[in-house]
Each structure stands twice: as C-alpha cells, then as structure tokens.
Amino acid sequence: MLNFIYYPVSFILWVWHKAFSALFGDSGWGGGIAWSLAVVFLVFTLRAFLYKPFVSQVRSMRKMQEFQPEIAKLRKKYANDKQKQAAEMQRLQKEHGVNPVAGCLPILVQLPVFIGLFHVLRSFNPILTDGSPRTENYFFDQAGVESFNSASLFGAKLGSWVTEGSAALEAAGTSMANMIIVMIPLMIAAGVFTHITARHSVARQVASGQGMDNPQTAIMQKLMLYVFPIGVVVGAPFLPLAILIYWVSNNLWTLGQQYVVYRRIDAEQAEKKEQAVVTRQALAPRPGQKPVRPEQAEVKPEEDDIPETENETELAGPPAKKPGAKPVARKQSPAAAKRSPNGVAKTNGTSKNGSGGTAGAGSSGAGATPGARRPRKRR
DSSP: OOHHHHHHHHHHHHHHHHHHHHHHOSSHHHHHHHHHHHHHHHHHHHHHHTHHHHHHHHHHHHHHHHTHHHHHHHHHHTTTOHHHHHHHHHHHHHHTTOOHHHHHHHHHHHHHHHHHHHHHHHTTOSBOTTSOBOOOBTTBOHHHHHHHHHOEETTEETTOOGGGOHHHHHHHTOOHHHHHHHHHHHHHHHHHHHHHHHHHHHHHHHHHTTTTTOHHHHHHHHIIIIIHHHHHHHHGGGSOHHHHHHHHHHHHHHHHHHHHHHHHHHHHHHHHHHHHHHHHHHHSOOTTOOOOOGGGSOOOOOGGGSOOSHHHHHHHOSOOOOTTOOOOOOOOOHHHHHHSGGGOEEETTEEEOTTSOBOOSSOOSTTOOTTOOOOOOOO
C-alpha cells in the first residue's frame, strides 16, 4: 500500500550501506558500523533535500513577524466571527507572500520517511509469517537481509528492541543486558536533543512575540518542550535501535541546520537595517539646513532645454514672473532690430534708423513712432 515510500527509503539505505560496507566490511564490528552509518546518512540525505524548504519556512516566519500587529488587529476585530477571521488571515498572508503550508513541509515529509524506515527495519525479520526464510526486503536481497540481522553494535542487534523479551533476543544473537546498555545512552540522547531542538525553536517564537496571545500556540510549545522528549524516552524500549540512531542523528542535524540558517538570515537582516540607516542619513538635511520636501524640490533644466542662440531666446518668450516681482522691460537684441521693417528698431519710445539718426516730428517715414510727443521747432 505504501510501497511508494518503502522503496525510496530502502534504496537510499541500500546505497549508503554499499558505500560504508566497502570501507568497514560487512561482518563483525565493521558490519554494525556500516549499518549504523547507513541509517545516519539516510537522515542526512533526506534533510539535505529539505534544506531549501526549511529556509523558506524560516523566511516565512520572519515575514509573519513583520505584520504581527495587523494579525492582532484582525483577531480583535473578528473575535466573534472565526470564519471571517480565517478568510482575512488568508488574504493578509497572500498579500505578504506567506504560505503557511510551506512551513509545515519539512515535518510532513519527515513523518512518512520515519514510518517507512520503521517498516523496512521491521521487515528484515529473517522468518516470514508462514515460517519460511525471508529472501528479500524491497531493494535488499537475501544477502542484505542476512547482513542486517547479523550486524550488531557493542553486542546489541540494530533490528531488535528491548520489549521483545529475553527469548527472542537470545534467538537473534544478543541479550537483554547488551540491549539495555546500548539503548539507554541512545534513549537519553534522543530525549535531550529533542528538548534542545524544541527549546531553540520556542525561544525564537517568544523573542519575536509570535503566538503570545494565542493559547493554542502556548499549549503546542509546552508539548514540544516536555511531552515530545518524554514520549521519546518512554517509547524507546518499543523501538529498534536503528530507529533510535535515526532519531538522534535527525535532531543533531536539526540543531546544526538551525544554527547555520538562523545565523545567515540574522546577518542578512542586520545588513539590510544598516543599509537603511545609511540611506536615511544620506537623504537627511545637513545641520542648519531647512528640509525640503520632494514635491517642493526645484527641477533643474536639462541641457537640451537651455537656448543656445539669440533666436531661440526670442522664441522662448520672457521668463516667468515670480509673485510680487517688478516687471522688467525686455531688451531687443541687435539681430531683431536688423530684422525690423526699414531697419528701424523701437527703443524706449524713440526710433533709431540704421545709420544712427533720429527721426523728427515732421518726418513722415515709417520709422516714426505713433503717438510720440513731437519736439518744438526752434525759432
């Protein structure tokens, strides 16, 4: 039914066992080390595939910390309407690009692998239910099955567990004392590392204020801190030693991964904050300088907008007057005077001809200025 899980898990375990058995051998103490390392690197392979989803999970949590005030407002606003509250929360998460399902992906993937490994290890039983010998176990052939059943770690069989009973343990080639001696350190290490991993995660949530006003989150944090580690310790006698090795190595990987990822993301955020401070200081006004709003800032003319010739100056028209400024008479350039009719230019109510002479009152030339006062004749 779950062969799509069992076969991949069995294949990864088979590959690592082949690699380590080539180094340490496949019998005696070397066989136990090869199988133990195969289980450990099965964990490392899985967690390496889940590294990017874990980073996305951490970044998603950081984004949720940024709009925690908005979440608190929604919970307060729709306290009596849970359906509306859930819809608004989804809308808010979509706006900020947060996917809560992606945060659960590492846990959702690890659970089937744990179940698959447990089933594969239990399937190494050399005798089938009908009493016939087992000849294969997914990717492992009969030689692989015999190799696993003969492998031991300090005298304890990797596929056995304490609650099997003394008779079953002796039939497998070990004893209750050997199983307990190896199981207790692994059991304590699994419980301690589970607690440390949970404490590290909860400390991050408390420092960011995430879930402080949610009683369900507080209950879940207590379960992670105390119930899960105690469950590992209590359930250790019912689990094969290989599963305890899997649990310890999984928690060790989680601790190292959290340290590396959180440190990297903290450094990125510190760099962004430092860059924001530098940018804000660069845009801030100098001491004694009046701050200028962006909309009030004067727009400097482009080089193409500056007239280069006198003709362009004349066509551009007079400059814009400032409010309250006195009107300034515009002077006419010599080039414009030359282009005026009959070579006469107007200057302050008087007319000048091309030779510099002054047109009198009695002259009827075209250069006379209409409405100008005529000078009196001398007697």
